[in-house]
Amino acid sequence: MKKRARRILTLLLAASMVLSMAGCQKRSNDDTATSTEQSAGSDSSSSDGSDAASTAETGTDTITFNRIPTPSDPTLVKGKADNKDLVVAYNADTTTLDPHCAGNSAAVNVLMPVMEQLVKYDENGELQPWLAESWEVLDDHSWEFHLRKGVKFHNGEEMKASDVVFSFTRATTDYAANVAYIMDMIDPDGLEIVDDYTVIVRTKVPFGAFLYYLPYIGASILSEKAYTEDEAYAIEHPVGTGPYVFQEYQKGEYTKYTKFDDYWGGEPACDTLTIRVIPDNNTRYIALETGEVDIAVGLSVNEMTQLENNPELMMATCPTTVFTTLNFNCAKAPFDNQTFRQALDYAINEEAIVQSVFRGSAQYTPGPVTPDSKYFYDGEPHCRYDVEKAKELLEESGVDLSQTFEIAVNENQTRIDEATIIQQQLAEVGIKTEINVMETAAYNEYITGSDKDMFFNGWGAVGFPDPDNNVYGPLHSSGIPENNVTDLSDPTLDDMLDRARALQDGDEREQLLYDIQKYIRDLTPFVTFENSTNIVGLQNYVEGFYAVPSSDQYYNFVSLVGQN
Amino acid sequence: MLRYSIKRLLQLIPVALGVSLIVFTLLHISPGDPVKLMMGENVSQEVLERTREAMGLNDPFVVQYLNYIKDVFLHFDLGESYATKQPVIEEILKCFPSTLKLTLVSMAVATVGGILLGVLSAVNQNKGIDSVINVLALLGISFPSFWLGLLLILLFSVQLGWLPSSGLEGWKGMILPCTVLSLQSIASLTRMTRSSMLDVIRQDYVRTAKAKGLSAAAVIFFHEIKNALIPIITTIGMDFGSLLGGAVLCETIFSIQGIGRLMVDSIKRRDYPVVQGCVIFIALACCLVNLAVDLLYMVIDPKLKKTKTEG
Secondary structure (H helix, E strand, O other), X not given: OHHHHXXXXXXXXHHHHHHHHHHOOOOOOOOOOOOOEEOOOOOOOHHHOOOHHHHOOOXXXXXXXXXXXXXXXXXXXXXXXXXXXXXXXXXOOOOOOOHHHXXXXXXXXXXXXXXXXXXXXXXXXXXXXXXXXXEEEEEOOEEEEEXXXXXXXXXXXXXXXXXXXXXXXXXXXXXXXXXXXXXXXXXXXXXXXXXXXXXXXXXXXXXXXXXXXXXXXXXOOOOHHHHHHOHHHHHHOOOOOOOEEEEEEEOOOEEXXXXXXXXXXXXXXXXXXXXXXXXXXXXXXXXXHXXXXXXXXXXXXXXXXXXXXXXXXXXXXXXXXXXXXXXXXXXXXXXXXXXXXXXXXXXXXXXXXXXXXXXOOOEEOOOOOOOOOOOOOOOOOOOOOOHHHHHHHHHHHOOXXXXXXXXXXXXOHHHHHHHHHXXXXXXXXXXXEXXXXXXHHHHHHHOOOOOOOEEEEEEOOOOOOOOXXXXXXXXXXXXXXXXXXXXXXXXXXXXXXXXXXXXXXXXXXXXXXXXXHHHHHHHOOEEEEEEEEEEEEEEOOEEOOOOOOOOOXXXXXXXXXXXX | OHHHHHHHHHOHHHHHHHHHHHHHHHHHHOOOOHHHHHHXXXXXXXXXXXHHHHOOOXXXXXXXXXXXXXXXXXXXXXXXXXXXXXXXXXXXXXXXXXXXXXXXXXXXXXHHHHHHHHHHHHHOOOOHHHHHHHHHHHHHHHOOHHHHHHHHHHHHHHHOOOOXXXXXXXXXXXXXXXXXXXXXXXXXXXXXXXXXXXXXXXOHHHHHHHHOOOOHHHHHHHHHHHHHHHHHHHHHHHHHHHHHHHOHHHHHHOOOOOHHHHHHHHHHHOOHHHHHHHHHHHHHHHHHHHHHHHHHHHHHOHHHHHHHHHO
């Protein structure tokens, strides 16, 4: 009884939060006296039709992102006494030092100072030549790369076309299963050395977005010599072309690097780099506050205010490409009923939920392509919350509402909060639900099964701005049941996704991706909630850092201001 | 005593077998797919299936268990971690020194502190100092360690800037983690010592010792503490086991890579071999500590030696 009373109290509280959010939509953003990039948040235009009027009350609340941090008060910048040693704190330990086994962000994070790829994203998310100076598209599945000359590996060897072929071949073996989802697209037999500095790479099938996947850890260029002479040693002592040379890895504690004097891009700014593992958010923030670390990655909304109020610290934020969804089991009645799914969408006020749960630390995304990604479709009313319309659609769908549906969620507090509010909002239109919280590993297995109703999911951890990863993986029918957990099998959508993947970037692909987003919204295999934000805390004497969408960050060109 | 030790060491085999069977079964019936967790999102069906097959996860449960037992007992091989591909024993040995250092120092602090406070409290029974120590001991047992750890970090690292907030390097780095970890043991040892001492203080031989004119200090050290030691050592032995496995919170707050954290991380990843290895390792360590405690009993109390070696 007591438990029940508490649950009801929680619900009331949650409901009142949502109502109060609706009351004060235009929350002012904290002033950040810096060059800011506005997120592509949108005005919900009412040009689109009847139901738009009701969505106006939810409004939109754009979040200001601040990718490049600057000190709030430059006169307070004191510098670091021993200012050539950069120390970074990350929230998880790597499981490997081999880029071809790097299946998680922690691994990417410790390998990026050592490893480089043919192309790279700059601070604006634009693709830039990197180890490849230029490239030509030969046909819809072949690319010819012209390599930069004079690039040295840490073992002194020069990077040549043979290293590229070696690296990509190794990345397509069974050993590299952790990076297979991208590297498997490369046809190992199609790799061709034209001369020492020219190489042709082919994909197995036409794949227009291929280049946008290449700044990927699995596509790093490794020294062929180092990895063939003593592979076992190289696996634990990675050899790449990056500005920092790997020195030492201490499990669960740190990874240490020294600068690479022969780096092709000029001498790195710091003598040493140390990436420490501090799993607890609080402890990581405290290590920043006490000056034990220069950069603390992966902070949460709880540390945001503290960061903003401390003049000796700075904050960098960047929207990720990760989006959270409440998925519907499209293969099971009544969720196989499209009208019913749409009714659910109208019954849930996704945008207000994101605002009340994330308190301005994450933005609402109306679909799988997040607002800061390429080809984000900004045309439709984003959040179509309309209780009356929802009731109408429910009636039309003819679904029996006497049953209780399940909302499954893993042990993630923000998702549990979201589920609680959803439960309340669905109750308003007469849909009964129960929330089932599960341990994460068990949950991951549960959602690939077939006996599920509604359940949370997150997707898009790679952090590349191209939308392909966010629409293809979770929705193409070939991904059932491991990736496409909604079990949605729609031939029209499959066809559109296949075409979008094969097309080279351009107007046609852009239009197709807009159509895909509209079509997905109409299908409603899920409703989308937040697009999370990376929050990085830094000492005010850190220069040259910019936050990126993936949770692993990039420290290669960071320098530290000396003492005044 | 040697025969007794050998007998006890042989008993480790069924313990290890039993523990491994329980952990293996629990892990395999708990939901969660290690391959999926290892590979992350967007892995194709075939790759997943190929990896499962290669890792032997598609074999029947009994086959998997027998293979595991065969490797462990015939080749002393705990297997390879799914996540890092490193031998499990290496993973454990990399993490064990931190945990051992943390546990031993904390245990030493707890033993000295707990016995001192307990004796002090017992000798001054029902006086002011006794009440103060009792209240402190109650607080010590009640404080959750993660909360205390964060408060101590806030005070000594953030406000005063005296001690590092994380890690276990140097004597300075050990102060906070060891304080946090030993506090509960100090408290429980204080209470145990106090009650055990109070039992002894009322014994006839103590009265005799006092009557024959021994100084108060001599009575406490040579007659009271010595006789009160048995339950105290039992507590130390039990605490040692719980410290060894229970350092998880402390290791997380202070970012120390010890066995506790390794085990929790591995459970989250469903890294079966590492979890099994850690549990067996800790179980054996606890057995060994208990054996040491039993042997210590005999050194302290010759009566026990007689019964144990005969029986």
